[in-house]
Amino acid sequence: MTDASPNDHQGESPEASRRRKLDQIIALGHDPWGHRFDNRTMIGDIRARATEVKYVLEDGTEIDLPAESELETTPLKQWASEQGKGKLNGPQVRAAGRIVLHRDKGKLQFIDIEDWTGKIQLFVGQKQVGEENWELIQCLDLGDLIGIDGMLRRTQTGELSIFAEKIHFLTKTLDPPPAKHVGLTDPEVRQRKRYVDLAWNEGVRDRFLDRSRIVKSVRDTLQKQDFVEIEGPTLHSIAGGAAARPFITHHNALDMELYMRIALELHLKRLMVGGMERVFELGRVYRNEGISPKHNPEFSMLEVYQAYGDYESMMDLTEAVISDAIQAIGASETLPWGDKEINFSTPFERKTYDELFRTHTGVDPQDAAAVKTYASELGFDVEGRHPDVIKSDVFEEKVEDALVGPIFVTDYPASICPLTKRKTDNPDVAERFELFVHGMEVANAYTELNDPDLQQKLFETQLDGMSEEDSMAKMDHDFVTALRNGMPPAGGLGIGIDRLVMLLTNSQTIRDIVLFPLLRAESGN
RNA sequence: GGGAUCGUAGCUCAGUCGGUAGAGCAACGGACUUUUAAUCCGUAGGUCCUGGGUUCGAGCCCCAGCGAUCCCA
Numbered sequence: 001m002t003d004a005s006p007n008d009h010q011g012e013s014p015e016a017s018r019r020r021k022l023d024q025i026i027a028l029g030h031d032p033w034g035h036r037f038d039n040r041t042m043i044g045d046i047r048a049r050a051t052e053v054k055y056v057l058e059d060g061t062e063i064d065l066p067a068e069s070e071l072e073t074t075p076l077k078q079w080a081s082e083q084g085k086g087k088l089n090g091p092q093v094r095a096a097g098r099i100v101l102h103r104d105k106g107k108l109q110f111i112d113i114e115d116w117t118g119k120i121q122l123f124v125g126q127k128q129v130g131e132e133n134w135e136l137i138q139c140l141d142l143g144d145l146i147g148i149d150g151m152l153r154r155t156q157t158g159e160l161s162i163f164a165e166k167i168h169f170l171t172k173t174l175d176p177p178p179a180k181h182v183g184l185t186d187p188e189v190r191q192r193k194r195y196v197d198l199a200w201n202e203g204v205r206d207r208f209l210d211r212s213r214i215v216k217s218v219r220d221t222l223q224k225q226d227f228v229e230i231e232g233p234t235l236h237s238i239a240g241g242a243a244a245r246p247f248i249t250h251h252n253a254l255d256m257e258l259y260m261r262i263a264l265e266l267h268l269k270r271l272m273v274g275g276m277e278r279v280f281e282l283g284r285v286y287r288n289e290g291i292s293p294k295h296n297p298e299f300s301m302l303e304v305y306q307a308y309g310d311y312e313s314m315m316d317l318t319e320a321v322i323s324d325a326i327q328a329i330g331a332s333e334t335l336p337w338g339d340k341e342i343n344f345s346t347p348f349e350r351k352t353y354d355e356l357f358r359t360h361t362g363v364d365p366q367d368a369a370a371v372k373t374y375a376s377e378l379g380f381d382v383e384g385r386h387p388d389v390i391k392s393d394v395f396e397e398k399v400e401d402a403l404v405g406p407i408f409v410t411d412y413p414a415s416i417c418p419l420t421k422r423k424t425d426n427p428d429v430a431e432r433f434e435l436f437v438h439g440m441e442v443a444n445a446y447t448e449l450n451d452p453d454l455q456q457k458l459f460e461t462q463l464d465g466m467s468e469e470d471s472m473a474k475m476d477h478d479f480v481t482a483l484r485n486g487m488p489p490a491g492g493l494g495i496g497i498d499r500l501v502m503l504l505t506n507s508q509t510i511r512d513i514v515l516f517p518l519l520r521a522e523s524g525n
Numbered sequence: 526g527g528g529a530u531c532g533u534a535g536c537u538c539a540g541u542c543g544g545u546a547g548a549g550c551a552a553c554g555g556a557c558u559u560u561u562a563a564u565c566c567g568u569a570g571g572u573c574c575u576g577g578g579u580u581c582g583a584g585c586c587c588c589a590g591c592g593a594u595c596c597c598a
Contacts, residue, residue, distance in 0.1 A: 180562065520593090
């Protein structure tokens with residue numbers, strides 16, 4: 001070692017210490033930023049090879065080790081001495097990962113490394129790796145990325161470990177990691193520095209990997225049923241298809257206002273006019289509204305359209321999408337939700353809007369005067385408002401939050417559904433359902449309105465007491481023209497992917513399942 | 526938009542009545558070749574979110590701002 005005085009580095013910050021080691025790594029002739037590292041085995045796969053570790057007696061007899069569960073109670077050292085003289089032998093392996101724990105016993109170090117399939121302990125001895133490699137090992141810090149060549153064996157206590165023959169330096173981490181086993185707790189920092197959250201907080205990476213599996217599963221389910229995925233425009237000249245305030249932007253060359261899309265609906269329906277009989281899009285939509293545990297301004301939406309179907313075919317499809325997604329993450333039909341549970345066994349419960357309204361309010365949904373009185377007792381502004389708008393306010397307040405589900409709420413008041421086909425025998429009721437789970441709206445589906453004249457009329461009708469922002473009815477002449485060219489009768493379905501992921505991963509806030517949720521810009525930057 | 530709570534070492538958190546800024550982990554020096562959040566001895570480390578105010582004196586009290594979390598609209 002050097003002849004530096006004992007307290008040479010006293011008082012240096014954790015970061016300065018890491019920079020000093022970085023320089024030392026360079027001085028030792030290594031690249032602190034590493035290079036390609038071929039032929040490694042994922043740690044999960046290495047762990048699966050534990051059974052290949054044998055105890056070999058002096059006469060060459062190979063004996064299987066006791067099961068992992070027995071090793072917890074019986075020290076391996078004691079077991080080995082009962083078998084007779086011999087030594088442990090296992091496969092030669094190469095791994096790479098981040099240093100997540102470090103126990104320094106002087107001339108012997110135990111280093112736990114982690115890749116995205118698991119963790120494993122490294123047994124690193126000065127004598128075993130040689131003087132040159134040992135000097136490099138003195139430059140390791142928590143968070144560094146290293147590679148290792150060695151034999152897979154077990155320690156005396158039975159811990160599966162790679163016994164290092166050579167350590168390769170792959171990348172220095174200059175920022176000190178958060179407290180071990182505690183990680184980052186400040187939700188703001190966890191979101192701003194998602195890389196740290198992912199690298200160090202328990203379960204975060206798995207949750208986002210589950211999100212990917214769910215999204216893949218949704219696509220697989222639809223593709224198995226011959227739906228094709230398309231990519232519609234995200235810049236719209238009319239922000240239609242939903243009731244929401246859009247983000248507004250501007251195209252310079254055309255000198256025109258454009259809106260970030262708030263829904264996928266109207267372009268997918270245009271495609272059905274064009275003969276694309278089963279289409280879907282799974283993509284981002286943008287709504288310029290408040291941020292809450294259930295709302296991020298940009299979020300992922302699935303919309304599916306099936307020619308010659310109706311809203312009941314969409315119920316079956318919804319159940320298939322969700323059941324398959326649960327399987328894809330290896331979960332069971334009964335999932336935890338905070339201190340409650342969700343039972344996703346199919347078929348989901350189905351109840352009509354009016355039925356639920358009556359149950360939860362005790363008011364006859366057909367009696368507009370009674371509903372109005374009830375609403376004003378709840379403190380709603382009722383004067384000059386359309387009866388169905390009033391009813392809808394009450395429904396949101398008294399019914400939605402009380403729904404545990406999963407439950408399909410069916411048959412909505414037609415007047416608040418300007419894009420939905422009416423029931424043949426009752427034009428006041430729309431063939432629509434919404435799926436609710438623990439008060440959250442997860443899916444929304446219609447038998448699609450394909451009558452161009454009625455569509456035009458509904459676009460022209462602004463319900464009393466409903467602002468343009470609250471209405472789905474935004475005149476879109478081109479869409480009406482499309483319908484005049486023949487859109488088949490169809491079922492359409494929208495699923496909020498973020499909410500589905502929340503429910504399946506027991507995440508109470510959308511910010512835990514969106515990698516980079518919108519945050520205010522950091523001050524000082 | 527309104528209300529409540531919070532912001533202290535790299536991380537997690539204490540901080541009493543307004544009176545010299547604390548711990549654990551991480552870091553640094555030392556001991557240890559079978560440890561499991563290793564252990565033991567020692568050392569260093571602070572823009573107490575920002576700006577004002579009250580006070581002999583403010584991490585603490587008051588005002589404003591910034592940021593966050595939760596609830597409500």
